[in-house]
Structures are given as C-alpha cells and as structure tokens.
Amino acid sequence: MGKLNKTEREWQRELSPEEFRITRQKGTEPAFTGKYWNSKQEGTYVCRCCGAALFDSAVKYDSGSGWPSFYRPIDASAIEEHQDTAHGMVRTEIVCHHCDAHLGHVFPDGPEPTGLRYCVNSASLELKTQEKSDEETYP
Numbered sequence: 001m002g003k004l005n006k007t008e009r010e011w012q013r014e015l016s017p018e019e020f021r022i023t024r025q026k027g028t029e030p031a032f033t034g035k036y037w038n039s040k041q042e043g044t045y046v047c048r049c050c051g052a053a054l055f056d057s058a059v060k061y062d063s064g065s066g067w068p069s070f071y072r073p074i075d076a077s078a079i080e081e082h083q084d085t086a087h088g089m090v091r092t093e094i095v096c097h098h099c100d101a102h103l104g105h106v107f108p109d110g111p112e113p114t115g116l117r118y119c120v121n122s123a124s125l126e127l128k129t130q131e132k133s134d135e136e137t138y139p
Helices: 008-014 017-023
Strands: 044-047 053-056 079-084 091-096 102-107 117-120 125-128
Touching (some): 017 102
Antiparallel strands (some): 044 125
16 A cells, blocks of 8 residues: 555545644644543554554553553554654654654653553544444344
8 A cells, every 4th residue: 555645635624623733734632632542442543544554452551641552553564753853852753654644652661562652642543443333233
C-alpha cells in the first residue's frame, strides 16, 4: 500500500475540526479528555484518517499521562518517527506511515518488554472492536 495523498481541503471535508487540527496540523488534545485515554475495550486501534491498523488493545496500558499509551505498534512499519523540536523540546513524533497523520510522540519511559511509551491522541485513532453486529449475530 503506497502513500495516501490528499489535499488539505479533502482532509478538512473528511475530518472534524478537532481531528484535522490534531492529525493534519500536529496538534495535541488536552490530557484526560480524549475518547480513548481510559478505554479498556478490546480491539484494534486504527488511524482516524486512513484506517491503517496501528495498535492492538493488548499492548495498551495506563501510563498516567492522560493519553492512550501503548508499548509497541502492531507492526513497526505502520509508524514513522521524526524528530520534533517544537516548543523548545526535542521529542520523537510518530505519524501514520500510510497517510502521514500526526499521532503523538514516543518516549523511552514505557514498560517492558520494549521500554517505550507510544503516547497517542485519541482524535488520531478509531477503535475497531471484535463485537458482532446484530445482523451478523442473528441471520
């Protein structure tokens, strides 16, 4: 799957203003406010912009940061890392490999086995659960 290229106008039509600000303009939602920061639901977290699988709920943990935190992506190739020197800090930004959506940052203070904390904005994610719909359950 190659890179997904859309114009700013196309993204603005598809995303809410908050999703656009965070995913396309590298924004950050306030801590403890996103939809998934405290979610315990099982499933796969996919990119809000393109639907690419990013994180499994099995590697999500409570970091105390107020953002969804994971200790590894589903596949290392799903995420790209870039140096971020905004706001007078040096951090490692993480973006979706397929569409370049800003996801958040990765820090070296996570749990074993990786020691990493992928700190992600809820607005950058969508949780796909394994639950069946009524149509699938009752033919």
